[in-house]
Amino acid sequence: MTSRFSALVPDFLETLVPYQAGKPIAEVQREYGLERVIKLASNENPLGASPLALAAVQEALSQVSRYPDAAARDLRGILAQRYRLSTENVIVGNGSEGIMACIVRAFLHGADEVITARGTFMGFTVLCRTRGIEPIMVALKDYRFDLEAMADQITPRTKLIYLCNPNNPTGTIFTRDEFDRFMARVPERVLVILDEAYYEFASHRLDFPDSMDYRHDNVITLRTFSKAYGLAGFRVGYGFGHDHLIRHLWKVKLPFEPAVLGQRAGIAALGDSEFLKRTVELTHSGLDYLYGELERMGLFHVRSVANFVLVRLSSREEVQHVFQKLLERGLIVRPLTQYSMADCLRITVGLPEENELCMRALRQVLTNEKAP
Ligand SMILES: Cc1ncc(COP(=O)(O)O)c(C=O)c1O
Known part of the structure; x- marks a missing residue:
């Protein structure tokens, strides 16, 4: 898109796609009329702050x-x-x-x-x-x-x-x-x-x-x-x-x-150090839980040394579909389109209950509803 100020803007800025952050909780609450929204999209700490x-x-x-x-x-x-x-x-x-x-x-x-x-x-x-x-x-x-x-x-x-x-x-x-x-x-x-x-x-x-x-x-x-x-x-x-x-x-x-x-x-x-220890332990046990569930669903995932896990689905379309359906259920995860991995999602480790809700919703979306 060009504007009357185009002469001011270098070409590389005109075409630059800014960094896309995870969707904020308040936005999803508003868009979908939901009270509870769980964000597992930006690798934040589910325990809150120290x-x-x-x-x-x-x-x-x-x-x-x-x-x-x-x-x-x-x-x-x-x-x-x-x-x-x-x-x-x-x-x-x-x-x-x-x-x-x-x-x-x-x-x-x-x-x-x-x-x-x-x-x-x-x-x-x-x-x-x-x-x-x-x-x-x-x-x-x-x-x-x-x-x-x-x-x-x-x-x-x-x-x-x-x-x-x-x-x-x-x-x-x-x-x-x-x-x-x-x-x-x-x-x-x-x-x-x-x-x-x-x-x-x-x-x-x-x-x-x-x-x-x-x-x-x-x-x-x-x-x-x-x-x-x-x-x-x-x-x-x-x-x-x-x-x-x-x-x-x-x-x-x-x-x-x-x-x-x-x-x-x-x-x-x-x-x-106590808070840090709790965070790391929660993350490691959360990852183990997620691996187990993803394996049971037969989903390819990458073993992680961080506080999130990458899950590969069958296609970009399936990722978009799953992302959308999870949003409707109040779960925000991260499609990796901007990372040149359009067939992958990234899920941040949450609290145990959040992880369970996420895996249950993912299973429902994948088994009950096929991508269009
Ligand atoms: C690898 C990596 N580096 C840097 C950042 C930015 O973190 P900060 O909040 O410290 O700016 C992030 C945030 O997601 C990240 O994943």
Whole structure:
């Protein structure tokens, strides 16, 4: 669609499809006249937020007339201490995606080449497209990052490689061995984003390459309070990297993110190991339950090291049909059309009752009603 302002808008923006978020609960309630709607579409925490974080937020409410500490010293200090880094190695922002946006703004321009996977977090690709850069998208292999094929794509123009481990939306990981072999092939001049938004669900795996155990100066690790800590609505994420890289991110970041309450919530959540433990246990038992049910229904699914599971149906049409019928029953899941996996759905692990309702509804939709 062109408008009288078309001359203002670069072509790449005119054609850019924005990131499509999961459908909000209130919208589905309104559209379908439903009282109860269960959202299993955005990998949020079904337990809510850490009670310690909520208490800290209550206490901090009196300070909201003040701007936050622009350097977020307390939150960064605690993160630095936990990972035995200097605060200069730590950045915080409006969600890990806020920091990803800073990385893209700071380092990408013109004819830079970027490598990512076809079948990983779309938010990153959308950010590249806002700079007029179309990333090279390497196919996944068996629903996993194919790091060798990604390394094959490196050229003298390659500026940045995006890795997501565990991967959203497949829930798979690449291993330490695979990561070591990959990094041996990446020149130091190439920046690697290691997106570990689901780190807390995978850290028990001995073969998981926890990026904080490595010291690659060209890697920026991104993590978030949105998933395991249950603070998605506060928009707090953090990144670790070499101070020579991190200091440039401060130049392009908006000065006062995250907001006062987000910073306080993050600090308190880091101290709530009990809540984190409960979240991870609930997720693992929820995954086991979902696998059992999906197997009984004969549905192909991918074993996950995150808080969601990818389910493959027979076709794009069946996915759309199932998505729609689940919505009508008050269940929001995520079709993976935008992720180039149009025959797949992603289901976030919910509370046990939510998982049961979802599996029951899925069974009903698949057995009673065939796709048109
Ligand atoms: C892999 C991945 N990275 C980043 C994000 C963004 O998270 P945040 O809420 O920290 O911006 C998400 C959110 O779904 C994600 O799945």
